[in-house]
Amino acid sequence: MIEVRGLTKAYGEIEALRGVDLSVAVGEMCVVLGPSGAGKSTLLRCINRLTEPGMGEIIVGGRPAPRGRQELRELRRHIGMIFQDHNLVPRLSVLKNVLTGRIASMPQLAAALQLFPRADVEIALRALERVALADRAADRADRLSGGQQQRVGIARALAQQPQVILADEPVASLDPKTARVVLDDLRRAAHELGIAVLCNLHQVEYALEFADRIVGICAGHVVFEGTPAQIDDSTLLRIYPDLTGGDAVALSTGAHEAFMDGILS
Amino acid sequence: MSRFRLLAGGQWNTRRRFHWFVGLVATVGVLVWSARAIELSPAELLRGLPWIFDFLSRMLPPNPAFFERLVKPALETIQIALWGTLFSVVMALPVCFLAARNLSPSPVVFQLTRQTLNGLRGINEIIFALIFVTAVGLGPFAGVLALSIHGAGMLGKFFAEAIEEIDAGPVEALRATGASPAMVVVFGVLPQVIPSWIAYTLYRFETNLRAGTILGIVGAGGIGFELYTSLKLFQYQDTASCVLVILVMVMGADYLSSKLRARILAP
Numbered sequence: 205m206i207e208v209r210g211l212t213k214a215y216g217e218i219e220a221l222r223g224v225d226l227s228v229a230v231g232e233m234c235v236v237l238g239p240s241g242a243g244k245s246t247l248l249r250c251i252n253r254l255t256e257p258g259m260g261e262i263i264v265g266g267r268p269a270p271r272g273r274q275e276l277r278e279l280r281r282h283i284g285m286i287f288q289d290h291n292l293v294p295r296l297s298v299l300k301n302v303l304t305g306r307i308a309s310m311p312q313l314a315a316a317l318q319l320f321p322r323a324d325v326e327i328a329l330r331a332l333e334r335v336a337l338a339d340r341a342a343d344r345a346d347r348l349s350g351g352q353q354q355r356v357g358i359a360r361a362l363a364q365q366p367q368v369i370l371a372d373e374p375v376a377s378l379d380p381k382t383a384r385v386v387l388d389d390l391r392r393a394a395h396e397l398g399i400a401v402l403c404n405l406h407q408v409e410y411a412l413e414f415a416d417r418i419v420g421i422c423a424g425h426v427v428f429e430g431t432p433a434q435i436d437d438s439t440l441l442r443i444y445p446d447l448t449g450g451d452a453v454a455l456s457t458g459a460h461e462a463f464m465d466g467i468l469s
Numbered sequence: 470m471s472r473f474r475l476l477a478g479g480q481w482n483t484r485r486r487f488h489w490f491v492g493l494v495a496t497v498g499v500l501v502w503s504a505r506a507i508e509l510s511p512a513e514l515l516r517g518l519p520w521i522f523d524f525l526s527r528m529l530p531p532n533p534a535f536f537e538r539l540v541k542p543a544l545e546t547i548q549i550a551l552w553g554t555l556f557s558v559v560m561a562l563p564v565c566f567l568a569a570r571n572l573s574p575s576p577v578v579f580q581l582t583r584q585t586l587n588g589l590r591g592i593n594e595i596i597f598a599l600i601f602v603t604a605v606g607l608g609p610f611a612g613v614l615a616l617s618i619h620g621a622g623m624l625g626k627f628f629a630e631a632i633e634e635i636d637a638g639p640v641e642a643l644r645a646t647g648a649s650p651a652m653v654v655v656f657g658v659l660p661q662v663i664p665s666w667i668a669y670t671l672y673r674f675e676t677n678l679r680a681g682t683i684l685g686i687v688g689a690g691g692i693g694f695e696l697y698t699s700l701k702l703f704q705y706q707d708t709a710s711c712v713l714v715i716l717v718m719v720m721g722a723d724y725l726s727s728k729l730r731a732r733i734l735a736p
Contacts, residue, residue: 252645280647291638295660304656308647316655357642364646 205230205400206368211260213246220246222424233394233401235415239444243424244404248370252283265367281308284361286371290353294346298356301345302328305363331362335389351382358389371403387414531709539714546691549609550677553616558670560621565628572632589622594680598689609690616677627669635661667733671726678722682715
């Protein structure tokens with residue numbers, strides 16, 4: 205569903221991506237791991253072109269690079285995005301926030317007058333049900349807790365009925381319990397709805413617990429690709445070269461325990 | 470050892486002392502020069518004091534019979550302020566998006582609109598009123614136009630600054646869904662700015678009411694005309710009535726609009 209080949213991106217002198225190859229299949233939860241500044245965000249933002257990519261090729265759902273704004277909007281319509289700070293519109297209701305995911309496919313004038321097609325409202329409500337927040341539909345978005353707001357963010361992405369969801373550090377500001385709920389919502393979106401999910405994380409244990417496949421990125425290069433079971437100390441050291449051997453052992457031991465907990469629970 | 474240590478403004482050295490000395494001399498020089506030009510004279514004020522008291526005593530008591538004649542001009546002042554505010558909102562709305570750095574299509578458009586707004590803002594209402602009186606004739610409509618144009622400059626800038634202060638996150642999220650620029654504004658920008666826009670508009674109404682009380686002096690309608698004529702005719706008790714009515718109107722508008730603004734801006 206997502207094909208990335210030889211992607212580069214430089215910000216002035218700084219090379220964020222130096223030839224990244226990556227593919228995510230339909231219904232797959234793919235987690236990108238890597239230290240801060242490795243280029244994880246840039247990679248995601250290049251895919252829906254919130255950041256203009258450098259060289260290389262990005263194909264989403266068989267669509268080549270968009271030419272012109274019309275094609276760009278058409279591409280983005282099929283790609284949901286989840287942000288670290290959820291980026292909900294604070295003064296709008298939860299339902300309206302989710303409906304914004306459908307705006308690109310609605311009659312514009314009616315939408316501007318706050319008249320939404322019943323079918324779209326229905327889709328938005330179903331998306332809210334998937335994240336178990338249908339009962340909060342009428343509340344203002346900024347009345348919800350951080351974890352709930354992030355799940356509304358997921359519902360907004362789901363309301364797009366996307367082929368692809370990009371999640372940029374979706375649990376970075378959440379406590380572990382809430383983080384697991386959010387990541388579980390994302391994984392179920394992949395497995396039950398057949399959406400290709402590409403998710404940036406910096407916590408190894410979450411990646412081991414929730415990913416179908418892990419891609420490790422360091423300094424703009426892909427340094428690991430495989431299943432969670434294939435992660436060991438030496439791969440972790442490749443992804444996080446600043447760690448000393450001891451740290452990596454501790455990290456991976458802790459991570460494996462968490463992984464086992466995840467499987468057993 | 471002193472028990473106190475002066476911590477005003479960092480390290481003092483000879484050069485800095487010299488700069489301070491030059492600055493001080495220049496400031497005092499300009500103030501003295503200006504004082505001479507404007508004939509600043511405490512002695513004159515002291516000599517005039519009895520006349521000021523005489524004038525004030527002639528104003529008292531305010532003429533109650535005159536209040537009746539002030540009802541219509543007072544209402545007219547409010548009506549001028551109302552339409553002046555409405556027109557400035559209508560003019561400011563389409564321009565403010567172009568004058569906001571984060572939404573403007575290009576730096577050239579941004580500078581052009583922002584500077585135009587600054588120009589309108591820079592010219593006082595009374596000057597606009599004088600111009601419009603010549604153009605459309607004496608009367609309240611000239612006043613409405615004056616308040617509209619000056620207010621459009623003010624509100625346009627305030628509205629644009631409110632847009633510049635919004636959280637960019639939701640806007641980016643909407644762009645990422647493939648929404649058109651117009652929809653990004655309707656669902657990402659407007660919900661974030663409308664409360665402060667309403668607050669600015671209420672504040673503008675307050676200001677327009679205050680400005681509306683003097684428009685009559687140049688023949689642009691409202692209670693200012695009665696004030697001006699009563700002074701010219703030495704009817705100081707009538708003047709006092711005018712001042713009282715103006716005070717009540719302005720304080721009433723201040724009170725109402727601050728209450729409303731507090732309610733709207735409450736989270």
